[in-house]
Amino acid sequence: MSGRASPPRRDTSSAWHETGPGRTVRGDREDAAVVDETRSERTARLLVARLDAVARVATQLRHAEAERLVELASVATMRAVALEMIHEERADQIWRDAHVRHPQLPQPARLALPQRLAA
Numbered sequence: 001m002s003g004r005a006s007p008p009r010r011d012t013s014s015a016w017h018e019t020g021p022g023r024t025v026r027g028d029r030e031d032a033a034v035v036d037e038t039r040s041e042r043t044a045r046l047l048v049a050r051l052d053a054v055a056r057v058a059t060q061l062r063h064a065e066a067e068r069l070v071e072l073a074s075v076a077t078m079r080a081v082a083l084e085m086i087h088e089e090r091a092d093q094i095w096r097d098a099h100v101r102h103p104q105l106p107q108p109a110r111l112a113l114p115q116r117l118a119a
Helices: 029-058 063-082 088-101
Strands: none
Touching: 029 063, 029 088, 063 088
């Protein structure tokens, strides 16, 4: 340690909650749309990464274990669609692309959404 004292920490707990001229948590609806699109793209990237990871390990697992990982990824995808974090068409395209890149990836069974998620 250099013996220098750390600068005192400022309390920033209310920094994101202050409102007033030039200070808002989230601006207009346009900003909300940008946040939604960013969230959707992040969700898509995470789904692609998850499917690629499952495909990499699928050949080293018993078939039942690989199918279980695919089932879990499928359920996560359906929940993301139900929560409107990603559009269903985009999710379907990601799954199709994953099967083109990784033919060894087991096909997911089509599961019905639970009623509370489907609404």
